[in-house]
Amino acid sequence: MSKKMQITLTVNGETQELLAEPRELLIYVLRERLNITGPHVGCETSHCGACTVTMDGKSVKSCTVFAAQANGAEITTIEGIGSPDSLHVLQNAFREHHGLQCGFCTPGMITRATKLLEDNPNPTEEDVRFGMAGNLCRCTGYQNIVKSVLAAATELSAAKEAAE
Amino acid sequence: MIPAAFEYYRPESLQDALSLLQTHGDDARVMAGGHSLIPMMKLRMAEVPHLIDLQAIADLRGIRVDGDTVSIGAMVTQHEVIESTDLLRAAPILREAALQIADPQVRYMGTIGGNVANGDPGNDMPGIMQCLGAEFSLIGPDGTRTVAARNFFEAAYMTARTDEEILTRITFPAHAGGFAYEKQKRKIGDYATAAAAVLLTKEGGTCATASIAMTNLSDVPVWSEAAAAALDGTACDSGAIAKAMAAMDGDIDPGEDNRGPVAFKRHVAGITLSRAITRAWSRA
Numbered sequence: 406m407s408k409k410m411q412i413t414l415t416v417n418g419e420t421q422e423l424l425a426e427p428r429e430l431l432i433y434v435l436r437e438r439l440n441i442t443g444p445h446v447g448c449e450t451s452h453c454g455a456c457t458v459t460m461d462g463k464s465v466k467s468c469t470v471f472a473a474q475a476n477g478a479e480i481t482t483i484e485g486i487g488s489p490d491s492l493h494v495l496q497n498a499f500r501e502h503h504g505l506q507c508g509f510c511t512p513g514m515i516t517r518a519t520k521l522l523e524d525n526p527n528p529t530e531e532d533v534r535f536g537m538a539g540n541l542c543r544c545t546g547y548q549n550i551v552k553s554v555l556a557a558a559t560e561l562s563a564a565k566e567a568a569e
Numbered sequence: 570m571i572p573a574a575f576e577y578y579r580p581e582s583l584q585d586a587l588s589l590l591q592t593h594g595d596d597a598r599v600m601a602g603g604h605s606l607i608p609m610m611k612l613r614m615a616e617v618p619h620l621i622d623l624q625a626i627a628d629l630r631g632i633r634v635d636g637d638t639v640s641i642g643a644m645v646t647q648h649e650v651i652e653s654t655d656l657l658r659a660a661p662i663l664r665e666a667a668l669q670i671a672d673p674q675v676r677y678m679g680t681i682g683g684n685v686a687n688g689d690p691g692n693d694m695p696g697i698m699q700c701l702g703a704e705f706s707l708i709g710p711d712g713t714r715t716v717a718a719r720n721f722f723e724a725a726y727m728t729a730r731t732d733e734e735i736l737t738r739i740t741f742p743a744h745a746g747g748f749a750y751e752k753q754k755r756k757i758g759d760y761a762t763a764a765a766a767v768l769l770t771k772e773g774g775t776c777a778t779a780s781i782a783m784t785n786l787s788d789v790p791v792w793s794e795a796a797a798a799a800l801d802g803t804a805c806d807s808g809a810i811a812k813a814m815a816a817m818d819g820d821i822d823p824g825e826d827n828r829g830p831v832a833f834k835r836h837v838a839g840i841t842l843s844r845a846i847t848r849a850w851s852r853a
Contacts, residue, residue, distance in 0.1 A: 428573070428574055463674075471607065539674040
């Protein structure tokens, strides 16, 4: 046991202070200390992307970030993207286009896709496939996930144009 | 997977990082993006009682293109390499290569310095840096020194960097001419079965200069002077490419592993080199 350190995180806009060992992984700090269980533990080896969160504007796999490394960071999880009463456009698109079956990978998929569309609001199908390559799904075969992200991109762009 | 306990440090200057390394000796290690080290720590194949996170050291950041000289801070991420318009002009091979490393999330964290300093034969940047003729700046208790990328890699995970030193910057001349990084891998995110970096210039319809390096086909990256020489003065036609492939084949030393037997790797190495030469020539 090493001694615990004071960690400050801003998660979904809320400041969180906690004590954690430096070796604790960000995914476990979120899930077990802060009870933010949207990001999932899939492979725990930085392959599957189920634990994807946005940290200081980067999509990262929170199973491969130490709590100590994240100290001071701003983090957005799926809980900060939409809620059951007010789904994000991406969440709605995944529902409409059957972009999920079991749903295990979905929080990571949508968290990654929000960042992808922020960086590239009008992606081609190839852009989506390449930009989502760090997220694995074992059910859908990806076709409907890609369809969902493209549909959300179209809707978000149309909404943005209407607002301008 | 829970790594062994460690003390964590986040120094804000190179001097502080160096003094931590000196204080803790073999028990200390620096970490860049952590995407090679953290998985090893989780498997307990690496134990690091004193972990020195380099993220807060401003001197290790930034991409500078000054005339013909390109300088990249060790903590520049693969994502930053991809996004840099300066690098796209000065050394477009880096963007082509970085896009073939891992996946988007890993590229946000993984750094160019970590990629070369770790000495993993599977990493892509070591060969590219040899191809570019890069120099690595190291800082240690006795000051700074530079080591050529072509002399840096000694064996798998063994480099010219000593345990008390930190890689700070990578410097190389800008490259105008044809370029290509061709990588064969089993799936997105995998290390190369074989990969080829090619830089060349064309004058009056023939190849004036060429540089060729191969990835993951030996314990260290392979900068093949013989393969490059086979292209000199040719129009990079199929005969010249065949000679370059044969010369390269004499320089690599692949081992059998779960990416395939030796004969297969030699075959894939030839194909990647042939494609890389063809693409680089078309851009020259």
